[in-house]
Every structure is written in C-alpha cells, then in structure tokens.
Amino acid sequence: MKIGVLQLNPIVGDLKGNAARILKAANEAAELGADFCLTSEMALTGYPPRDLLLYSGFVGRTWKAAQGLALELKDGPPLLLGAVEQNATGQGKPVFNCALWCEGGEIRQVFRKTLLPTYDVFDEARYFEAAPLGDPEANILRWNGRTIAVTICEDAWNDKDYWEIRAYSRDPLEDAAKSSPDCIVNLSASPLFLGKQQLREDMLGAVAGKYKVPLVYANQTGGNDDLIFDGRSCAFSPGGKLMARAPGFAEAVMIVDVDDTDAGRISNDDFSREAETWHALVLGTRDYAHKSGFSTALVGLSGGIDSAVTAAVAAEALGPENVTCVLMPSPYSSKGSIDDSLALAENLGIRTYTLPIEPIMEQFGNTLAEPFAGREPDTTEENIQSRIRGNLLMALSNKFGALLLTTGNKSELAVGYCTIYGDMSGGFAVISDVDKTGVFALARWYNANVRRGAPGIPEPIITKPPSAELRPDQKDQDSLPDYAVLDSILELHVERHKSKEEIIDAGFDGETVERVLKLVRFAEFKRRQAAPGIKLTPRSFGTGWRMPLACRREL
Known part of the structure; x- marks a missing residue:
C-alpha cells in the first residue's frame, strides 16, 4: 500500500488557494503510484486559523x-x-478538528481529533470540541482490505510508556489498537522548536514499535505568523525504524510503501542548531512578508551583529534586490561601524541609503531645551536618537510599501535593552528568539556554510564588542552582564521556568540573577508592544508567552 504524503505550505484562510495546492499535489502523488493521499492537519484552512474559527461562515x-x-x-x-467540521450536536464547542476521507467524489467518513492541546502556543480547547467517547471505531478507516488508524497530531503524542506520564486521561492509539490496525497515519501541524525533529522521530518510532505497525506522519511546512512548520514528514517500520523522511522547510510529495520497509527515501538534513535557525529564519521571513502582501523589506544597519544577521536573512529570503538597508549615523557612530555596514551591503548586493541624524538631534535638543533645563543628559537623549531612527525607517516603509524588519535579539528583548518606538519600530522581528550568543554563532555559520568563501558578514562586525553607540565609547556590557552569563540565566528562567533561587543554586551570582530577573519583569510592557517574531525555542516571547503586566510577581 503506497501512501502519498502531501507536505504543503498553506496560507491561513486561503481556502481556494489551499484546495488548488492540495489538488495539484494529489495528482502528482497519483502519477507516482499513490494508492491514497494524506495531508497535514487542517491543510485546507492552514494552521493555525485562530479566531477565524469563531466565524460560522468561515467554517461553512x-x-x-x-x-x-x-x-x-x-x-x-x-x-x-x-x-474542520461544524459541530451539529448543539453541545460543546462549535467546531471539530477533523480528517475527511474523500473517495469517489464525496466525503465518505469523518475522523475527529481527540486530544486538544492548550499548552505553549496551542489553544485548541478555545475552538474545538474533542471527539466523543464510546465509539471504538471512531478513528478507524477500513478500506481496500486494510484497517488504518487515523490520528491527528496530538492524538499520537500521549503514549505513557514513552513519556512515563500521561498528559491526558485518554490515548487514542490505545483505542485504535483494539481494532488491530495494519497502519497508523497521523495528520499533523507541528511547529518547530530547535531539536524537535529528533524528538518527533524518537517518539513516533517508539509508538510504531510498540504497536508493531507502520506509522506515517504528515506535517505542514511554512511560516504562519510567529510559527515555523518544518515539514520533515516521515514514516516508520513496524519495528520503529525510520523508513522515510521528506525534506525540511520545503514543500514535497513523499510516497511511502508501508509494505516495503526498504523502499523509502530519507532526505538529508542538518540538525545543527545554527542550520535549523538559519532555515527557520529565512522561511519565516519569506512567508510572513509574502503572505502579508509584501515583496520588499527595509533594515536599519548599525554596523552591529544583529542588524547584519537580519540583513543577511532578508537578502536570502526575499532576494538582495528586494532589500534596502538604511544607515543613520549620529555623532557617536564610529567610522568603523559605517564602513562595516557599507561593506556588508556591498557583499550581499543590497542597496543603501545614508541618512545622518545629527541635524534632527540638534532640533530635538533645541525644542526640549526649556523643559530639560538644569538636567544632565541621560538615557532620555539616547532614546531620542533611537526614536529618530525609528521614525525615518517607518517613513520609508510607508512611502515605499516595504516591510520594516526590526533587528533586536532575544537577550535584548528579555531585559528591555531596546527602545520602544525606536529600534523596536517595525512589522516583523526576525531574530527576536535568538539570543546574543546565538546571533554571533549564526553569523559565523552563515559565513562558512551559506557564503562558502564569498564575502559575507565582515569579520570586524563579528569580533568587535557589541555597542548601541548612543554615547561616546558605549559598550553593551556597561549596562548588562557578559552575554554568555546573561544568556545562560535567561535560558534557565525563560525557557526552563527556573526561579531565582534555582538559578542561584545552579552557580550564578545572586546579585546578578536578581538584577536580570528584575529587568525581565520591568520589560514586560515593551514585549507586549513588540512586533511579531519567529519562534525557535520551546519558550519564546510570542503567542505562548502570557505574562501579566500590572502585577507584583516574584519568580
């Protein structure tokens, strides 16, 4: 039995376009000998459609x-x-998340999702009713002499033997096993976090081995808002061995013969942190721009590592001819930063504008001279510089219809080392889930693996001490702990939910930990107003981060 796995990149809400994409892929699979085809979860609507599902007209x-x-x-x-299917029972939530068996020109059978995740970025219980209890055949497809267990994403993620604890009271696979299936299929929309594919393959392989049947998993690919779907659809033998894997971060049609465990093709992949980060950033930026109707982008170049990496991602995602970089030197900008920015743009083939901001700074100073009289310059004046730059960039964005990409990293966003309405201005935050040490590592990886000897990010940008250059001889480490220390503390606190005491017990200086966590708390209002970014880690400052603003928390 040959299954055609349709790994596609849908646009959320584009029913006509998604249907055409599925039809084309299904016809391609048929030409390759598929007996039936399998899409990802909610491939027709795109995932996640979020509050579109609250509109009965959309569901209809x-x-x-x-x-x-x-x-x-x-x-x-x-x-x-x-x-998705309207819930006609009149009880519970109005919609079912489902898989439809389409055969002979009509919908013959409906399979409804049982387990509805509500953790991290998932909020499925807001919209969906779970499959009703009591029907052992509810997720069983009998076709062409075969018995196929149909599961949808989370339905295959609750095996107590693999996790050693069950998150839900039910396991749909245990129910399906009572029907002695010949095969398990899983329609999935599983968003990426770094390293997740190895977890998926280990877990799904264990499930296939436990029930001693082939398992075929279809995943969505593409970027939708802050989520990246990496594809990598795969199949496993009855012994749990990986039989096939589709490419990552791309559309594909994969044919899996579940009766021939040696017939599958395992696509080559690079699971290194930097490779996954790069491919996710490029795909996410390209899809966010194109799915939102943008063909061009703007990046403010400072001569620092963050804007350099953002520009490199933009050039790869949209083409260098569709990216414009803007230099906005102040009296504190070093000649090296200007020269490095121009060299970067030349290396990447990106055009630039240079807009000096000193005259505008002087005008601000004159206008504010009376109310500021008798007060020493401080971060207020530094922030004005950033906001001048933000205004210039937004003006260019408005005039030319280009998407402004913000350049802040996760470390800065975590502790508020960024200016609201200044360098935070923009429509998409490309590296907002990459910490500072990760940005440096990505820059080196990019030069070695993407540019491969061609000029890329100039070496001085990578090696010089980070600086916002908002005052004479300013360095980031004047205001922040060393980035290696800062990022380690932030990973423990943000991604692993560790408390102050637990982080100190892990060997970090108490005063430093307390200071960092205080900065994280006070920067919450900035993050609430930040542009959407690309989720890469298990815990990012996006859809899944839901901290209160007006509170007195102690973590």
Missing part, C-alpha cells in the same frame, strides 16, 4: 471547499484531508 465555507475538492478528485486516489 471550509466544508464546501472540502466537498468541492473531493469532487475534483473523483477519478483520482482517495484523500485523507485535514479540515
């Missing part, structure tokens, strides 16, 4: 689109289609 149009797609595939292979 989705069902009509599914019926239309089934009819167009009347003479093709059957299709297990990820979609």
Whole structure:
C-alpha cells in the first residue's frame, strides 16, 4: 500500500488557494503510484486559523471547499484531508478538528481529533470540541482490505510508556489498537522548536514499535505568523525504524510503501542548531512578508551583529534586490561601524541609503531645551536618537510599501535593552528568539556554510564588542552582564521556568540573577508592544508567552 504524503505550505484562510495546492499535489502523488493521499492537519484552512474559527461562515465555507475538492478528485486516489467540521450536536464547542476521507467524489467518513492541546502556543480547547467517547471505531478507516488508524497530531503524542506520564486521561492509539490496525497515519501541524525533529522521530518510532505497525506522519511546512512548520514528514517500520523522511522547510510529495520497509527515501538534513535557525529564519521571513502582501523589506544597519544577521536573512529570503538597508549615523557612530555596514551591503548586493541624524538631534535638543533645563543628559537623549531612527525607517516603509524588519535579539528583548518606538519600530522581528550568543554563532555559520568563501558578514562586525553607540565609547556590557552569563540565566528562567533561587543554586551570582530577573519583569510592557517574531525555542516571547503586566510577581 503506497501512501502519498502531501507536505504543503498553506496560507491561513486561503481556502481556494489551499484546495488548488492540495489538488495539484494529489495528482502528482497519483502519477507516482499513490494508492491514497494524506495531508497535514487542517491543510485546507492552514494552521493555525485562530479566531477565524469563531466565524460560522468561515467554517461553512471550509466544508464546501472540502466537498468541492473531493469532487475534483473523483477519478483520482482517495484523500485523507485535514479540515474542520461544524459541530451539529448543539453541545460543546462549535467546531471539530477533523480528517475527511474523500473517495469517489464525496466525503465518505469523518475522523475527529481527540486530544486538544492548550499548552505553549496551542489553544485548541478555545475552538474545538474533542471527539466523543464510546465509539471504538471512531478513528478507524477500513478500506481496500486494510484497517488504518487515523490520528491527528496530538492524538499520537500521549503514549505513557514513552513519556512515563500521561498528559491526558485518554490515548487514542490505545483505542485504535483494539481494532488491530495494519497502519497508523497521523495528520499533523507541528511547529518547530530547535531539536524537535529528533524528538518527533524518537517518539513516533517508539509508538510504531510498540504497536508493531507502520506509522506515517504528515506535517505542514511554512511560516504562519510567529510559527515555523518544518515539514520533515516521515514514516516508520513496524519495528520503529525510520523508513522515510521528506525534506525540511520545503514543500514535497513523499510516497511511502508501508509494505516495503526498504523502499523509502530519507532526505538529508542538518540538525545543527545554527542550520535549523538559519532555515527557520529565512522561511519565516519569506512567508510572513509574502503572505502579508509584501515583496520588499527595509533594515536599519548599525554596523552591529544583529542588524547584519537580519540583513543577511532578508537578502536570502526575499532576494538582495528586494532589500534596502538604511544607515543613520549620529555623532557617536564610529567610522568603523559605517564602513562595516557599507561593506556588508556591498557583499550581499543590497542597496543603501545614508541618512545622518545629527541635524534632527540638534532640533530635538533645541525644542526640549526649556523643559530639560538644569538636567544632565541621560538615557532620555539616547532614546531620542533611537526614536529618530525609528521614525525615518517607518517613513520609508510607508512611502515605499516595504516591510520594516526590526533587528533586536532575544537577550535584548528579555531585559528591555531596546527602545520602544525606536529600534523596536517595525512589522516583523526576525531574530527576536535568538539570543546574543546565538546571533554571533549564526553569523559565523552563515559565513562558512551559506557564503562558502564569498564575502559575507565582515569579520570586524563579528569580533568587535557589541555597542548601541548612543554615547561616546558605549559598550553593551556597561549596562548588562557578559552575554554568555546573561544568556545562560535567561535560558534557565525563560525557557526552563527556573526561579531565582534555582538559578542561584545552579552557580550564578545572586546579585546578578536578581538584577536580570528584575529587568525581565520591568520589560514586560515593551514585549507586549513588540512586533511579531519567529519562534525557535520551546519558550519564546510570542503567542505562548502570557505574562501579566500590572502585577507584583516574584519568580
């Protein structure tokens, strides 16, 4: 039995376009000999559609689109289609997350998702009703003499033997096992965090080995808002061995013969942290821009590592001819930073504008001279510089319809080392889930693996001490702990939920820990107003971060 896995990049809400994409891929799979096809979870709507699901009209149009797609595939292979279904029972939430068995021009069977995740970025219980209890055949497809267990994403992630603890009271695979299935299929929309594919393959392989049946997993690819879906659809033998893997970060049609464990192709992949980060940033930036209607982007170049990496990502994602970099030197900008910025732009083939801000700074000083009389210059004047730059960049963005990419990293966003309405201005925060040490590592990886000997990010940008250059001889470490220490503390606190006491017990200086955690707390209002970014870690400052603003917390 050959299953055509359709690993596609849907646009959320684009029912017509997504249906056309699925139809084309299904026809390609048919030409490759697929007996039936399998999409990712909610492939017809794109995942996650979020509050679109609160509109019954959207859910109704989705069902009509599914019926239309089934009819167009009347003479093709059957299709297990990820979609949504109106809950007609009048009880519970109004929508089911489902897989539709489309055969002979119509929808023949509906399989509903059982386990609805509500952790991190997931909020499925807000929209969906879980599959009802009591029907042992509810997720079983009997077709062509085969018994196939149909699961949807989380339904395959609750094996107590693998996790040693069960997050939900039910395990749909245990129910399905009672029907002695010949195969398990899983329609998934599993967003990336770094290292997740190794976890997926280990877990899914263990499930296949436990039930001694082949398992075929179809994942979505592409970027939707802050989430990156890395694809890497895969299949496992009854012994749990990896049989096949589709490419990462790209659309693909993969044919899996579940009766021939040696017939699959395992796509080459680089699971290093820097490689995954790079591919996710490029895909996320490209999709966010294009799916939002932008073809060009703007980046403010400071001569520092963050803006350099952001510019490199933008050039790769959109093409250097579609990226404009803007230099906005102040009296404190070093000649080296200006020269490094121009060299970077030349290396990447990006055009630049240079807009000196000293005259505007002088005008601000004159205008504020009376109310500021008798007060020494401080961070107020530094922030004015940043806000002047933000205004210039937004003016260019408005005038030319270009997406302004902000350049702040996770370390800065965590502790508030950024200026709201200044360098935080923009529409998309490319590296907001990459800490400072990770940005340096990515720059070196980029030069070695993407540029491969061609001029890339100039070496002085990578080796010089980081500085915002908002006052004479300023260095980041004047205001912050060493980045290696800072990033280690932030990882423990933000991503691993460790308290102050636990971090100190791990060997960090108590005063430094207390200071960092205080900065994190006070910067919450800035993060609430930040541009959306790309989620790379298990805990990012995006959809899954839900801290209160007006509070007195002690963590």
